[in-house]
Amino acid sequence: MNCPVCGDAAASIEPVNEGAVAVNCPTCGEWEASPPAAGAMRDFSSHQRMQALRFAQVGSRAGRRPFIHGLG
Numbered sequence: 001m002n003c004p005v006c007g008d009a010a011a012s013i014e015p016v017n018e019g020a021v022a023v024n025c026p027t028c029g030e031w032e033a034s035p036p037a038a039g040a041m042r043d044f045s046s047h048q049r050m051q052a053l054r055f056a057q058v059g060s061r062a063g064r065r066p067f068i069h070g071l072g
Contacts, residue, residue, distance in 0.1 A: 006025060016032060
């Protein structure tokens with residue numbers, strides 16, 4: 001699969017949050033998105049997708065996987 005944020009080759013991983021899309025990307029790291037957020041991100045520019053991930057990274061607690069939600 002390709003990372004929905006940066007487009008690089010990535011792996012789909014087991015989500016922590018039920019029903020979430022979970023990604024392990026060498027560029028973006030491990031992160032998750034709710035199904036509505038993952039759908040909304042398809043229509044975003046690459047800059048907007050990166051901003052959504054950075055916002056989730058800044059807001060996540062240490063040791064927890066960033067979770068993108070509330071976009072859809």
